[in-house]
Amino acid sequence: MIVFILLCAYIYTGWAPQISGTTANLHDVFFPSDTLTGYICGDSGIILKTTNSGNQWTRQTTPVTTKLNAIYFLGDTGWVVGSELTVLSTTNGGGTWSGSSTPGGLTLYDVHFTNNSFGIIIGDRGFCTITRDGGMTWQVIIMPTDNTLRSMFFINNSTGWLVGDRGICLGTLDGGSNWANLSIPEPYNLRGIYFINYRGHAIGDAGSIFKTTNAGLNRYQLISPTLVNLYGIDFEDNDTGYICGDSGFVAKLYRHYTIINPSITLFSINFPAPMVGWTVGSNGSIYKTSDGMAVTEVINKKDINPILCDPNPFTNYLSVKISSIETVRLKIYNAAGKVILERKVTRNKLSLDTRNLPKGVYFLKAKNRITQIVKI
DSSP: OEEEOOOEEOBOOOOEEEOOSOOSOEEEEEOSSSSSOEEEEEGGGOEEEESSTTSSOEEOOOSOOSOEEEEEEETTEEEEEETTTEEEEESSTTSSOEEEOOTTOOOEEEEEESSSSOEEEEEGGGOEEEESSTTSSOEEOOOSOOSOEEEEEESSSSOEEEEEGGGOEEEESSTTSSOEEOOOSSOOOEEEEEEETTEEEEEEGGGOEEEESSTTSSOEEEEOSOOSOEEEEEESSSSOEEEEEGGGEEEETTTEEEESOTTSOEEEEEEEETTEEEEEEGGGOEEEESSTTOOOBOOOHHHHOOEEEESSSBSSEEEEEESOOSOEEEEEEETTSOEEEEEEESSSEEEEEOTTSOSEEEEEEETTEEEEEEEO
16 A cells, blocks of 8 residues: 655755764764764764764764764663674763674674663674673574664564565564564665554665554555655654655655755764754764754745646656746656756646656646646
8 A cells, every 4th residue: 555645845944064073974873862962973983972962073982993883872871883793882971982893794784772681783684683681692583584684673672673675574572582574565675664652664765665553564655755765764752753865855754855965865863852853974964953844934835836737646647737828948856856857848738758757756847836746
């Protein structure tokens, strides 16, 4: 089943850049308990910390130079994982980091602790290891897949989910000892997951967004506002979620989206409090919002409509009627803002052959009037 998300593009400037002090790619951001103290990890063994809401980010000393993919904290106790089987830990808020990497080792993609005892790490080739004593010992779990596992979410010590490449989705009710296959039939690489009780969302390549309301037993795909790869997902409360991805794409789920900077990829997003969040990505990019992506300006509805598109959603052909008899330039943009079709219209009705257009959400513009169209 496919369900439509109605999101609109807005003129929005509420994401403010912060100075990272690096041009390395930043892969994960996490604020453990408030909006003051947060951590970021990235390439070349980089870990950054702030204690003043990102007004200043300070690089911490680490014993590795590997790519760090994920960071997680409970109070002052934290863990980081990355390429070459890198696992680091700290018990003093990152003042000192201990751990190591193994050249040629697997890449680890995510780490999560539900308390100071129970933790789990996942990565390449279906790798999964669990600790029940705060990291003193680890048990490698034989998983029912050799697909790369990229992201996970646990709602308590027993119940959690993992997602990864080629649509893999696994769920556990016994703390990871046994896993049920909840995979989607579509071959998307899934890169992010978030659950609130038994209601969850998973995101991945080509703008894919999936939702479940019963712990993954049934799930359906949402029509996404973009075709770019999606990497990060977080919720500030039970109803308000955010996603990010390639081409500077950030969306407030079921509401609206914006392009922060089309030249960067955003890998992670974190909202530690309502309205206040951070997103990080390539080239040392850090952005903060303090208004939860509130809309600052929307194009006047009289300027948006009416451009009449029939049918909409469409498949192989789209008929466009414009309330004008003068020559106009018609453009169709994808969700990343790139022009993918352009026509000179000399009459008020035009039939477009859209058979080669990929499925997704687009925007049709003519004479400064814009309408959203969807190919299914």
